[in-house]
Amino acid sequence: MAASPGAVSPVSATASSPTLEVRNLQTHFFTRAGVVKAVDGVSFTVGRGKVMGLVGESGSGKTVTGFSILGLVDEPGRIVGGEILFHGQNLARLKEEEMRQLRGNRIAMIFQDPMMTLNPVLRVDTQMIETVLAHTKVSKEEARQRARDTLGMVGIPSPDERLKSYPHQFSGGMRQRVAIAIALLHRPELIVADEPTTALDVTIQAQILAEVQKLCAQTGTAMIWITHDLTVVAGLADELAVMYAGRVVEHGPVNGTLDKPLHPYTMGLIGSVPSRNKRGEPLRQIPGMTPSLLNLPVGCAFRTRCPKAQDKCQQDPPLGELLPGRRARCFFPYNMPAEAAA
Amino acid sequence: MSVYLLRRLLQSVLVMLAMSVIVFVGVFAIGDPVEILISPDADQMERERAIKALGLDLPLWMQYLSFLGNALRGDLGRSFVFNEPALQLILQRMPATLELALGATIMALIIGLPLGLYAGLKPKSPLSSTIMAGSILGFSLPTFWVGLMLIMVFAVQLGWLPSTGRGPTVEVLGMRWSFLTWDGLRHLAMPALNLALFKISLVIRLTRAGVRETMLMDYVKFARAKGLSPARVTYVHVFKNILIPVVTVVGLELGSTIAFSVVTESVFAWPGMGKLIIDSINVLDRPVIVAYLMMIVLMFITINLLVDLAYSALDPRVRLENK
């Protein structure tokens, strides 16, 4: 793995230390209507070569979490608390120029909508070469070489010609491959992939998933895969963090969490996935809507939609380790062993 | 692309034809030039001879047809006043007006783009508020008044710049230009600024709105996520996108700038087409008025075509559709 010379990590990456450790992250937006706590005390860890699935309905704070890690939160938003430890170095404290050197280099991001992420008036080669040159001192020709190789790597045929094209000459799937190629240019140690396949059709989604997975396994890249689609993370992620209203409500290994979810919200998400329903059974939707972050219910934020809610839920449930390696923010979880459930 | 051009040219010809009818009939309706051109003492014989000589005794449609026939041969009639071909009169004065309008446009871009960019990037700074307030003044102050104030300050009080005329000119391509000499440039400065004022405001507002809108686009955030320097994000990713609407609008405005240079030319005694047309309207010198209006129409059509071509050069998405 090529660590760039400009890297500023005081702690060397040892095999045991996680690539990323987010501790109690709080990112708030100071709007006219009030303070929107888009991310409110989120913690998780991603190890080298591991994939962390970050799931939740739209508006639960997944994208803002991703932007916080890359230092791309804009006015009126601000990281107001917590730590983002990248190989032990707190990114939340980094100067903008130091952060810029990490971005696109050791930490990359792939955005949700491939139709919007590439600049429409710049050719693909321009957009790739500038990324290479932003972080390494190579000639333009070498940069082009690297761009071409990476395009080939993500499965774009005749990359030499395609380099000279404009984004509108690509299909959505191809554009997302270009965006992925841009993210991979510097072989980053961490990739934040924000619903990168949501806008694509299922076949292309599957292809891209398989390829990204292979690339990450080869290079040891850690990945945060953001999605609202549980079927995607099931085959991809090692760990799962479920977000609701700016907080992690359940966190654990992907298989255990999907097979025996603890939190009623996770249960609801699983119930609304078609393939996981028994045939003939109607799809169960979580009743109600995502509450406005400006007007959350007191106590458990999921209370107004939760089938198990009781009086006690008017207090704030802590995120407790309810089973070994399994944490959930709920007073009355599902799937607890009999003696514990009593 | 060539099919597209051909279609555009055909459209242009039709527009010119339609305009020629409107202009001809419109000018005919303004009034009778005979009253102005022929001395009140002239007797009936002299009057009729003059009317015949000017071709004013024929019915309107015949006058139009002969006008059209001549126009196709590049003859737009002779000025009643100067007794010279109207087209020649206009072409003589066109470089002065073009120079003024282009000077104003360049000034508008040089001043307006950086100010608009700043106001868009730092919308909350006091300087941005000042710039935006200034642009409102630029929109609302009358051109002739600003022109007079400029003369008061820079010509009368400070004595820095000359207040009238073009100054020395140099002949290039058979036309005379002021901007090639230092003294000519000094003569050009004030009228160009006067004419540019409105456009500077326009460019500031367009640029600022464009920056504010483009900064929110995903591709700008993605450019930042790639770790590009802020300068590269601003001057390549944002700026190139803003240039599209700015160039389009400023280009299309060039026609009206030429047409509206009338006021500025009058204030600064700038010997361009605008001053000629005002003088010609005063004496109802029909051939000159008609020729001037036709030239303006032709100019609008040409400018629109050029803007479309520039637009497709800047925006790759348009380029493809035309192929």
Ligand SMILES: Nc1ncnc2c1ncn2[C@@H]1O[C@H](COP(=O)(O)OP(=O)(O)O)[C@@H](O)[C@H]1O
């Ligand atoms: N620029 C902003 N201004 C105000 N609130 C914002 C802004 N961006 C995001 N938010 C708030 O943050 C919440 C989480 O947004 P986001 O992270 O995009 O959700 P997700 O990616 O999970 O769909 C949203 O509900 C929204 O209210």
Ligand code: SF4
């Ligand atoms: S704490 Fe209560 S309301 Fe919240 S999820 Fe658990 S059971 Fe439902």
Ligand SMILES: [Mg+2]
């Ligand atoms: Mg999102």
